[in-house]
Amino acid sequence: MLALRSVSRSFGDHQVLHDVSFEVGAGTMTGFVGANGAGKTTAMRIILGVLGADSGTVSWRGSPIDQTTRQRFGYMPEERGLYPKMKVAEQIVYLARLHGLDQPTARRNCADLLEQLELTERADDPVEQLSLGNQQRAQIAAALAFEPELLILDEPFSGLDPLAVETVLSVLRERARTGVPVLFSSHQLEVVERLCDNLVVIAEGRIAAAGARAELQQRQGPPRYELTVDDDAGWIRDMPHTTVVELAGATVQFDVTVAGAEQVVLQEATRRGPVHSFRPIVPTLSEIFREVIR
Numbered sequence: 218m219l220a221l222r223s224v225s226r227s228f229g230d231h232q233v234l235h236d237v238s239f240e241v242g243a244g245t246m247t248g249f250v251g252a253n254g255a256g257k258t259t260a261m262r263i264i265l266g267v268l269g270a271d272s273g274t275v276s277w278r279g280s281p282i283d284q285t286t287r288q289r290f291g292y293m294p295e296e297r298g299l300y301p302k303m304k305v306a307e308q309i310v311y312l313a314r315l316h317g318l319d320q321p322t323a324r325r326n327c328a329d330l331l332e333q334l335e336l337t338e339r340a341d342d343p344v345e346q347l348s349l350g351n352q353q354r355a356q357i358a359a360a361l362a363f364e365p366e367l368l369i370l371d372e373p374f375s376g377l378d379p380l381a382v383e384t385v386l387s388v389l390r391e392r393a394r395t396g397v398p399v400l401f402s403s404h405q406l407e408v409v410e411r412l413c414d415n416l417v418v419i420a421e422g423r424i425a426a427a428g429a430r431a432e433l434q435q436r437q438g439p440p441r442y443e444l445t446v447d448d449d450a451g452w453i454r455d456m457p458h459t460t461v462v463e464l465a466g467a468t469v470q471f472d473v474t475v476a477g478a479e480q481v482v483l484q485e486a487t488r489r490g491p492v493h494s495f496r497p498i499v500p501t502l503s504e505i506f507r508e509v510i511r
């Protein structure tokens with residue numbers, strides 16, 4: 218498990234990270250979400266040791282991270298980093314070899330990854346001749362080629378078309394399934410909440426929320442329901458432990474302040490006539506964090 222504890226960092230008198238703490242567990246895909254400039258890249262660079270923290274700690278499997286440990290982390294930096302003139306496969310094999318893999322394993326991993334990422338046909342092309350989306354897939358292959366223990370990816374989905382997002386996602390999910398923690402950044406919460414079960418939300422260098430998507434959705438506000446009956450639903454105003462949020466003729470949205478109050482409302486509705494629909498309203502994370510991520 219990767220753990221950050223109270224990590225702070227300033228550039229001059231601009232404090233970019235304030236007491237940042239979160240964890241990325243084995244086998245989970247964790248989305249690290251925040252607006253442009255929120256501090257995602259800075260935090261990732263601190264995890265990778267490219268940058269130091271002013272205070273706080275980063276640990277991997279309970280121990281501080283050293284140079285040898287870092288060698289086993291796969292990183293896709295924001296500025297990308299493949300050599301434009303080198304051929305795709307040659308470069309991936311080279312990088313895998315740099316991380317200690319023998320030639321046959323490096324070649325095999327490269328071929329497997331290119332196939333999974335649908336890049337096999339471009340294996341012998343120089344990186345600079347690939348479209349930006351394909352260059353991005355090649356970057357992802359490079360980060361994965363040496364069988365890393367941990368994956369840190371800076372905006373791996375930006376600029377990819379929807380089909381490419383699915384391809385990259387399935388490759389990352391497969392890694393996560395084998396126990397590799399995957400942390401990836403994005404400034405698009407609506408993308409991340411669809412792609413992963415765990416999220417870390419950062420706003421202006423502070424962690425606004427962290428945890429499982431389902432928990433983050435539940436922690437916010439009282440449970441809300443929507444009911445549609447046959448005619449005017451105004452009677453709901455007199456029901457106990459309910460607060461009407463919106464009433465439009467036969468359809469009403471209401472919050473309950475006591476668990477089970479919604480069942481009493483439903484019984485009353487049924488007693489009065491036909492019920493056309495009744496459902497809990499679970500807000501999307503984009504709705505919950507609208508103020509935080511713009």
Ligand SMILES: Nc1ncnc2c1ncn2[C@@H]1O[C@H](COP(=O)(O)OP(=O)(O)OP(=O)(O)O)[C@@H](O)[C@H]1O
Nearest residue numbers: 228233251252253254255256257258259260295404
């Ligand atoms: N080397 C640096 N020197 C000075 N300021 C920096 C440096 N690196 C980052 N910053 C500042 O730190 C803040 C956070 O930047 P960072 O790149 O970590 O954000 P981010 O969340 O990754 O944003 P983006 O989505 O735009 O990449 C920004 O205000 C940025 O200008």
